[in-house]
Amino acid sequence: MDLIESLKPIGRRLNRFKYLFLSLGIFGLIALATFFLIPDSVKTMGASVNDSEEIDLDAFPIVQPTLKYGFALDTFQVREGKIKNGEFLGNILHRYHIDYPSIEKLAKNAKPVFNINRFRVDKPYMILSKDSTQRADYFIYEPNVYHYIVFDLNTLETKKVERPIEYKTQIKGGQIATTLWEAITENGMSFDVAAKMEDALQWSISFQHLQVGDEFKLIFDEEYIDGEAVGVGKVKMAYYKTNDQEYYSVYYDHKNKNIVGYYDLEGRPKKGGFLKAPVKFSRISSYYNLNRFHPILKRRRPHYGTDYAAPYGTPIMAVGNGVIIKAGYTKGNGNYVKIKHDDTYQTQYLHMQKFASTTKVGAQVKQGQTIGYVGSTGLATGPHVCFRFWKNGRQVNHLRMNFPPPAPLPEEHLDGFFKVRDQYLEQLKKAEIKPIEKELELANNTSLKDLEIPEVDTP
Numbered sequence: 530m531d532l533i534e535s536l537k538p539i540g541r542r543l544n545r546f547k548y549l550f551l552s553l554g555i556f557g558l559i560a561l562a563t564f565f566l567i568p569d570s571v572k573t574m575g576a577s578v579n580d581s582e583e584i585d586l587d588a589f590p591i592v593q594p595t596l597k598y599g600f601a602l603d604t605f606q607v608r609e610g611k612i613k614n615g616e617f618l619g620n621i622l623h624r625y626h627i628d629y630p631s632i633e634k635l636a637k638n639a640k641p642v643f644n645i646n647r648f649r650v651d652k653p654y655m656i657l658s659k660d661s662t663q664r665a666d667y668f669i670y671e672p673n674v675y676h677y678i679v680f681d682l683n684t685l686e687t688k689k690v691e692r693p694i695e696y697k698t699q700i701k702g703g704q705i706a707t708t709l710w711e712a713i714t715e716n717g718m719s720f721d722v723a724a725k726m727e728d729a730l731q732w733s734i735s736f737q738h739l740q741v742g743d744e745f746k747l748i749f750d751e752e753y754i755d756g757e758a759v760g761v762g763k764v765k766m767a768y769y770k771t772n773d774q775e776y777y778s779v780y781y782d783h784k785n786k787n788i789v790g791y792y793d794l795e796g797r798p799k800k801g802g803f804l805k806a807p808v809k810f811s812r813i814s815s816y817y818n819l820n821r822f823h824p825i826l827k828r829r830r831p832h833y834g835t836d837y838a839a840p841y842g843t844p845i846m847a848v849g850n851g852v853i854i855k856a857g858y859t860k861g862n863g864n865y866v867k868i869k870h871d872d873t874y875q876t877q878y879l880h881m882q883k884f885a886s887t888t889k890v891g892a893q894v895k896q897g898q899t900i901g902y903v904g905s906t907g908l909a910t911g912p913h914v915c916f917r918f919w920k921n922g923r924q925v926n927h928l929r930m931n932f933p934p935p936a937p938l939p940e941e942h943l944d945g946f947f948k949v950r951d952q953y954l955e956q957l958k959k960a961e962i963k964p965i966e967k968e969l970e971l972a973n974n975t976s977l978k979d980l981e982i983p984e985v986d987t988p
């Protein structure tokens with residue numbers, strides 16, 4: 530009896546545990562049931578806050594009576610979004626009830642048309658579902674304005690659709706008051722035009738030396754898709770006037786004869802010469818100067834090159850066709866490349882951050898080909914290329930050089946070329962140049978001294 534009495538409190542305590550276990554069990558069951566019964570879309574809500582936006586769209590599908598991507602949108606439930614960081618075809622389509630085996634097959638079928646690893650953050654996509662079902666029927670991805678990719682989620686086939694481009698010829702001109710960029714935009718052209726203009730004139734004009742009062746005229750194509758300007762095509766004719774010197778570049782394309790590129794008015798290929806600079810959009814931070822006072826060494830020491838300052842990693846171009854005869858490292862030069870163009874001329878590029886993958890001794894290079902990237906290796910304190918021009922084994926100032934003109938197009942092609950040229954010359958007369966009104970100042974030169982990069986080269 531005493532024993533039984535003494536055991537009672539233990540029993541009561543056990544009872545209490547029983548209730549605790551029972552209630553924990555019930556709670557667990559409810560939690561499990563909730564997990565399995567609630568649809569996938571709600572479960573992932575907590576995982577990605579960004580998705581909430583799209584769930585709103587689910588609830589209120591956009592119905593537009595318009596045609597897009599070749600679909601009549603008002604016959605579909607339309608959901609639009611942008612690729613988010615870390616999002617893949619799999620997790621997007623899974624949200625729209627496409628199972629993983631189908632997604633896998635879709636990705637495999639898509640390969641010849643589109644690599645599904647190429648989705649880019651912030652690019653738009655659209656999901657189309659027929660009204661009756663929640664399962665999506667089409668996924669459309671638009672990597673750029675020029676084309677889009679349609680994934681058919683029923684047949685699991687993919688197609689790429691190119692949008693038709695319309696070209697409108699523009700004839701424009703300008704005069705430089707401060708910078709080329711300003712002259713371009715003030716005359717109603719986009720930034721893209723400046724780059725295309727440099728492409729056309731890179732053999733004739735040193736874009737590091739544009740001067741106030743310089744004039745230019747351009748004929749170029751603007752690309753339109755659905756009535757909207759989307760880009761700039763090739764400059765067909767470029768004209769540049771500086772210090773009473775006039776330069777023309779005529780684009781000529783005789784497809785079947787491998788004759789394509791820019792020519793001067795006499796039909797001489799521009800590519801026959803050298804590029805004026807090895808880096809685009811750069812600035813000269815130090816000139817060729819046999820009597821240079823060195824800012825670090827505090828003594829006169831000749832500078833046998835021209836320094837082009839540009840951000841780290843900017844591509845460095847071969848200024849002419851040739852063969853790489855050196856690609857190495859020295860304490861002074863850092864990573865450098867030397868190219869032999871012919872028996873007379875060689876060029877050298879110092880202080881590279883790194884070489885291009887194709888840069889090797891003995892490799893052939895084409896004019897304009899990237900051979901390395903701007904850096905400050907060797908004795909240099911800022912990112913720049915020290916560009917050295919060698920003539921018959923001696924370093925010369927390439928900015929002062931006059932090269933013999935290359936031979937013009939073969940006789941049988943000249944008539945065809947002249948026809949195109951004369952047509953452009955006639956059109957170019959329509960280019961208007963507004964005289965500059967504002968206070969004249971050469972932005973390039975005023976900033977040169979402030980931005981001088983102290984730098985040491987070995988000759």
Ligand SMILES: [Zn+2]
Pocket residue numbers: 815832834835836914915916984986
């Ligand atoms: Zn230098």
